[in-house]
Amino acid sequence: MKKANNKSLHPDHGVHKKRLNRVRGQIDGIEKMIDERRYCPDILIQLRAAAKALESIEAEIMQKHIHGCVKTAIKSRDENAVTEKIDEIMMLVKR
Template sequence: MSEKTKTHGKKSAVKQMHHHHGEHHDHPDHSIHLKRLHKVKGQIEGIEKMILDQRYCPDIINQVKAASAALRAVEAEIFKSHLRGCVKDAFSSKDPFAAEEKIQEVMKMVF
């Protein structure tokens, strides 16, 4: 189930509530990553301009690598948050179904 919540005035965010066998877990707030993602968006727009301007291939590739690295950093932080929050909570619940579900989620993300 999702419920809309207001944060920081005009911005709205969706807060996820996860229910597992009679228990609920608040979804972590990842809004801290929005600044970095906005920067990546700018990098991608810059890459598009470089392509349109027919810039030198290695220069374009270097910018793609920088944007990719920034996205990987966001991914790693969200993954860490998932492990420390969602996965830890599932294991603390002593619910073998919730724990197994999280194991399967992690396996899909890693492999």
């Protein structure tokens, strides 16, 4: 969904880039741990930490989607737009 002047109606997710870079660093560290043949539970702990960080970012983006895009569709009273947003959320929840 774009405006005519190509400015996106979607929320800005730029704030998540710093956190994604941190996760990227965690993944690089995990790779190094594997190369060094580190103790399995230590690797698993780091994997879980990276996964939790990604889950947190995912939850924040979902919240922005609901409070932004979905709310806009509901306010528009466009039944097709609302149905589309509901279908999107259901697809995401099922994954």
